[in-house]
Amino acid sequence: MTAARSSPARVTMRDVATVAGVSTATVSKVLNDRPDVGPEVRQRVLETISRLGYRVNTVARGLRSRTTDTIAILTDDLEGIFTTALMRGVEEAASEYDISVLLANSYGDPEKERKHLRRLLDRQVDGLIIMSGNRVRPRSGPALPMPDTPYVFLYEYGMSEPVPSILPDDRGGAALAAQHLLDIGRRRIGFINGPASWEATADRLDGVTATLRAAGSVLDPSLVHHATSWSPEDGHRLTHAMLTRPDPPDAVFCASDDLATGALAVHQRPPLTTVALPLLEMGRVAGQRLLAAVNGEPQRHELIRVPCELRVRASTTR
Amino acid sequence: MTAARSSPARVTMRDVATVAGVSTATVSKVLNDRPDVGPEVRQRVLETISRLGYRVNTVARGLRSRTTDTIAILTDDLEGIFTTALMRGVEEAASEYDISVLLANSYGDPEKERKHLRRLLDRQVDGLIIMSGNRVRPRSGPALPMPDTPYVFLYEYGMSEPVPSILPDDRGGAALAAQHLLDIGRRRIGFINGPASWEATADRLDGVTATLRAAGSVLDPSLVHHATSWSPEDGHRLTHAMLTRPDPPDAVFCASDDLATGALAVHQRPPLTTVALPLLEMGRVAGQRLLAAVNGEPQRHELIRVPCELRVRASTTR
């Protein structure tokens, strides 16, 4: 890429200094809110800046100060169903501190991940969020060793790297749902869970089981069905099977919105009570943790489970 | 943000030059594949680079060369239903040229847009993609004048700015669907269109009308219903009304997947024949157009309509 644009000589810090009759050092101090500048000089410099329409060149600043105020999101699936909400959280957290966010997509390919990491490190990013957009699972370390650049995992987790991994509290979320059903008087709870191979599936079963047990009740194993996919079709099929038993449950908890959608015919669908994944909040936490690390706060291996939220709607209102 | 990391003195171009016994100018030339370097010197430099593990500092390069190989996506809705597919297209196009992509979210707020633009220009981005994630409509120019930085609109369009706007060809897409229904022998076509206030709604009505007319047929106005939202509920309601008429249509075309989903009960849903929005391709086109402009290619006001694609599935197979 070559820049073929010609501009009418961008205003530089030197211009401001000359016009204001000070040194560039002083202009820089004003710009960075250093205390060691006299009030009248500061005033004069600020006026000159706004009169000339001066804007700092972040690239030059970055070269000198060795920090770029830039972090990167490296995802394995830019089109994952949770990607945008997670990214929004990261972007919000970063924006609050005037940090910019670079976006890169590895498609889950370690070779692509390595290439992106190399490019991002060459660009001197201050830190990285390594993220999955669709499924919580363990992963190996970054495809490129990064001894000097902090990073965190988001919606996936490392096995031993000394960094935090930000995850949804699927167990707690399922417990919320089960407790809610108990609270509205249901005792015989059916559970359409996700595919058995997903971590969230086991975590949610744990949550439901423990909640019922704590209430002196028990989860009937024959009322737990595992879908083979997260599709409405599976939700419909399994719910139908459950409700046509001689001893049907008095409430059904589905492990995902799609499963629940299929459980109900569209023309008789009340607004669903839902356990919301805290995606936005997870993104924010990831951003904040990363920025803290960029600022020198030590990191260690830890799994941070962000609580889910129960949204009660008509489907469980009496 | 301050960088509190201490690294063991990063390898610099000067180090490579010293070890290889050449000047930094020569190292730079090798790095940038300039022809004016002797083969044995080039070889020696390359070996030294890989031996020392040298990596270019993109920030320093950017300061000197006045180009950052970075573009930005500025969206009004990071969680719009089309956002990720569009972004993926942009990211793919950019990655092919080793261009990095910055992400910013204005939430449709002109003040936030201005702030982001300012920050992005300060960072010396080579160009910008200004994008809507959910709805094609006209918009005013960028919230900050950008005389020196090229940009394009994506999934929204400017009224007069001398830049391209990349849009889906909704009219052509609807025509594809109508023609397909004619091709499989249907003559009396019902049309569940979107809300009347959307541009895509008018464009699609145009497409269907023109296609039927060209086939010597005509679209019965009483078989055109406009939804009040894009929801499955609306799709269900309107389809039901249409099919319970004394003279029902022999095919129904819905203006969105959600409307079509509602049109069918989940347990009897065949795979839907669909007109796919060319979101990925649109993103790619936007990226390519922008990079061309960055390289000095002149821009002008134009609306680029990217063709939709018909995906025939069981719902229209005999």
Next chain:
DNA sequence: CTGAAAGCGCTTACAG
């Protein structure tokens, strides 16, 4: 073909 020199636009000790 190769290198010395200048300079991109800032910030940072440091001297006064």
Next chain:
DNA sequence: CTGAAAGCGCTTACAG
């Protein structure tokens, strides 16, 4: 409180 000087790590004319 203010500024002269050095320098971040590159690339780019230019001279030889």
